[in-house]
Amino acid sequence: MARELKYSQALDEGLCQAMEQDPRVFVMGVGVDDPKGIFGTTLGAFRKFGSGRVFDTPLAENGMTGVAIGAALEGMRPVLVHARNDFLLLTMDQLVNHAAKWRYMCGGKLSVPITVRAIIGRGWGQAAQHSQSLQALFMHIPGLKVVMPSTPHDAKGLLIGAIEDESPVIVLEHRWLYDQTGPVPEAPYRVPIGEAAVIREGTDVTIVAISHMVMEARKAAETLQSEGIEAEILDLRTLAPLDRPAVLASVRKSGRLVVADHAWRTCGASAELAALVAEDALELLKAPVRRVTLPDTPTPCAAPLEKLYYPGAAEIAAAARELVFGTHHLSEPVPARDSKPASKDHDRDFKGPF
Numbered sequence: 512m513a514r515e516l517k518y519s520q521a522l523d524e525g526l527c528q529a530m531e532q533d534p535r536v537f538v539m540g541v542g543v544d545d546p547k548g549i550f551g552t553t554l555g556a557f558r559k560f561g562s563g564r565v566f567d568t569p570l571a572e573n574g575m576t577g578v579a580i581g582a583a584l585e586g587m588r589p590v591l592v593h594a595r596n597d598f599l600l601l602t603m604d605q606l607v608n609h610a611a612k613w614r615y616m617c618g619g620k621l622s623v624p625i626t627v628r629a630i631i632g633r634g635w636g637q638a639a640q641h642s643q644s645l646q647a648l649f650m651h652i653p654g655l656k657v658v659m660p661s662t663p664h665d666a667k668g669l670l671i672g673a674i675e676d677e678s679p680v681i682v683l684e685h686r687w688l689y690d691q692t693g694p695v696p697e698a699p700y701r702v703p704i705g706e707a708a709v710i711r712e713g714t715d716v717t718i719v720a721i722s723h724m725v726m727e728a729r730k731a732a733e734t735l736q737s738e739g740i741e742a743e744i745l746d747l748r749t750l751a752p753l754d755r756p757a758v759l760a761s762v763r764k765s766g767r768l769v770v771a772d773h774a775w776r777t778c779g780a781s782a783e784l785a786a787l788v789a790e791d792a793l794e795l796l797k798a799p800v801r802r803v804t805l806p807d808t809p810t811p812c813a814a815p816l817e818k819l820y821y822p823g824a825a826e827i828a829a830a831a832r833e834l835v836f837g838t839h840h841l842s843e844p845v846p847a848r849d850s851k852p853a854s855k856d857h858d859r860d861f862k863g864p865f
Contacts, residue, residue: 540592611654668702713743730824
């Protein structure tokens with residue numbers, strides 16, 4: 512029987528193994544040496560390597576990102592951890608104008624092998640400034656790689672791959688995935704950056720899902736199967752570089768596409784995927800592309816509004832149902848959501864400090 516770990520444990524193990532294999536790897540960030548270790552994801556590394564290689568930083572995101580970039584230019588492999596991906600907005604000059612550009616401007620003579628880990632929050636009233644999904648901002652920038660693992664296996668493999676990569680890589684993690692368990696090999700391994708994964712075969716509709724939405728897509732596929740619809744689920748895993756051949760191959764098989772992304776609709780990853788299919792495979796589509804995303808409003812704080820704000824399995828199933836059965840299903844009510852976006856369980860289980 513395969514060994515199983517939580518998503519958070521897989522990240523911690525992958526980080527420790529990367530540090531064991533390469534003494535140039537170190538970890539920095541607010542709270543990485545905290546007793547709770549960023550939801551347990553840096554706890555093992557701090558216990559094993561101590562404050563010499565895992566250390567707290569001031570609340571100066573832009574400056575600390577500059578320190579990490581400088582270390583990377585000098586041959587180190589820093590892992591910079593942000594407790595919220597919202598804080599990356601304070602680092603945009605460093606990431607966009609420096610980390611992403613150095614290799615290009617120096618003709619490949621210099622590289623910036625920096626890994627930036629950041630958490631996407633959700634629920635328990637985190638509201639407009641602490642729960643944003645900003646992946647589209649970073650996938651827009653040439654020179655940055657963006658990965659969003661949805662399983663413990665991919666969390667470990669993509670983190671190790673990111674640390675070993677010569678480019679700056681942003682690893683975005685959804686907090687609701689940290690307690691999810693799955694098979695994880697004990698030995699170090701790498702999941703290739705830039706490769707999506709078909710996690711469920713199907714012929715009637717393709718669901719391209721990102722991060723936590725992969726879990727919701729699995730639930731939707733079970734419901735759809737009971738209705739005679741076989742959905743194929745493509746876990747994108749990497750947003751930049753985008754696995755365009757995998758998306759097109761799946762759409763070629765099904766002729767229908769639903770994109771599920773826990774980010775805003777306008778100019779988001781879902782828009783890029785829809786444009787990709789429209790440009791390169793329009794003749795294959797049996798129906799228009801459907802997107803399941805957040806509405807284009809700031810995140811609310813109140814639990815009842817959160818429940819309305821976040822889409823889940825029910826919305827994904829409704830979109831797929833519409834594509835397969837036709838537009839007359841638009842008049843039917845959307846089924847009650849089963850994903851409990853603002854559930855009391857997540858509130859109660861929150862351990863902090865972030």
